[in-house]
Amino acid sequence: MSELELIHADILYTGMGLPIRDGAVVTGGQTIAAAGDLETLRRQYPQADLRRTVGVIAPPPINAHAHLDMSDYAFQALPYFQWIPEVVIAGRLSRGLAGAKKGLAQVQHSGVAALGDIVWPGAPEVMEWLLSEAELSGVAYWEVLDPDPATADATFAQVxxxxxxFRKxxxxxxxxxxLSPHATHTVSSKLHRLLANFARREHLPLQIHVAEHPSEVELVQSGTGPLAQSFARMISFTSPDLTLPEVLGRAPSPDLTPVSYLAExxxxxxxxxxxxxVNVTDEDIRTVAQAGANVVTCPRSNANLxxxxxxxxxxxAAGVDVALGTDSVASGETLNIFDEIAAARRIHANLDPRLIVRAAVKGGSRVLGTKVPFLRRGEAWSEGFIWPEA
Ligand SMILES: [Zn+2]
Structure with missing residues (x-):
């Protein structure tokens, strides 16, 4: 074996168990000789040179939620209920394959292991390209938007x-x-049911935007508030007679939450x-844990909106797998997951940073169903396991 080098990491995640503080990897050329606790490895490998100390050694992280086809949008921070009409809908002509290609290049350059991407139904060429050509693993979720129960059957047939x-x-x-039924309120209750049953039968992974802004909770509880207003304006163009109780298949109610609604x-x-x-109760968290569903957090997007x-x-604490995503550049600023990890450490300053590392690797792999490489004796060593410093 070639000369041994010992690399000290503030946080080491081998892909197994929990990340540890003050870990180390002993490498001999291209191979891992050992990975574990720093002091233990110094005793076991006294001949290994300690050449560097780095922040994190871990398998490459995963960007579990993005919207590549929005990569030609400009970043704009606005409250969520205002951002949807004034940024997302207003800029829709810039959505498509050119943006998605630019976005994928940024994602690949950032060095992620896999990507979860939402594909807008207005640009099916993005889905065709991602599935047939994109050189990255992960999941491309076909987005479904239709709040009108009258067209649920037709929309479902088309899906x-x-x-x-696409499967071919x-x-x-x-x-x-x-598949991605877009959000709690932008897909009718009837279509939500049809899509969930179909996804289960066909083993299709699902992503849904849920409990993003406080106004979403207000919408299901009282049918009022800024999101209810902007949503009413939005549906007035396509379905002028459609009411919120028709979309939800029930009346809004003070004891309802976006999570309890979907559970129901x-x-x-x-x-x-x-x-x-973001806007969940303790009961919601228990419900999600019991259902065995997982979640993706996008800290920059949540702060900006x-x-x-x-x-x-x-x-x-409830045992829910948490993953990390950048969301689109329009709300998350960049598609670089390391920027998101740095922001997560700033925004969640009191959180054990090992949880953020684990979320970015293991949480993401749980969401996308990908494998995490193990950092252990005999496995190949890659400099890519040393995460860039923020
Ligand atoms: Zn999103």
Missing amino acids: MQDVQR LERPGGMRLG LGVLDAKPTLIHM ECGTFRWTAFV
Whole structure:
């Protein structure tokens, strides 16, 4: 074996168990000789040179939630209920393949292991390209938006057709197809049920935006507030007679939350990945844990859209897998997961940073169903295991 080098890391995550503080890796050329506690390895390998100390040694992280096709948008911080119409909808003409290609290049350059990407139905060419060509593993989720129960059956029939067509494009090692019923209130209760049952039958991974902003809770509890108003304006163009109780399949109610609403519909039985989950109750967290669903947090996007702060410790305590995502550049600023990790450490300053490392690696792999390489004796060593410093 070539000369041994010992690299000290403030945080070491081998891909097994929990990350440890003051860990180390002993390498001999391209191979890992040992990984573990610093003091132990110094005793076991007295001949190994301690050449450097780094912040984190871990498998490459995963960006579990992004919108590549929005990469030509400019970043704009606005409250969520205002950001949707004034940024997302207003800028829709810039959505598409050119943006997605630019976005994927940024994601690949950042050095992630896998990506969870939401694909807007207005740009099916993005889905075709991701499944058939993109050189990255992960899941491309086909987004579904339709709040009108009158068109739920027709929309669902179209989704089944789309899925059949897209599935033929999946390749081993490439991206897999998933589905994304967009959000709690932008898909009718009827369509939510149809999609969840279909996803379960077809083993399609699901991502749904849930409990993102406090106004989403207000919408299901009273049918009022700024999101209810902007949503009413939005649906007035396509379905002028549609009411919120028709969308939800029930009246808003003070004891309802976005999570309890989806649980009531049976959507959580499909074990979806729930995105954001900022505005939740203790009961919501228990419900998600019992359902075996996992969550993705996007700290920069949540801060920029004034959504609040994700209750990270409460989710971990309940046993829910937490993953990390950048969201789009329009709310998350960049698609670089290391920027997100740095922001997570700033925003969650009192959280044990080992939980953030674990979320970015293991949480993401749970969401996307990818494998995490182990850092242990005999495995190949890569400089890519040393995470860039923020
Ligand atoms: Zn999103």
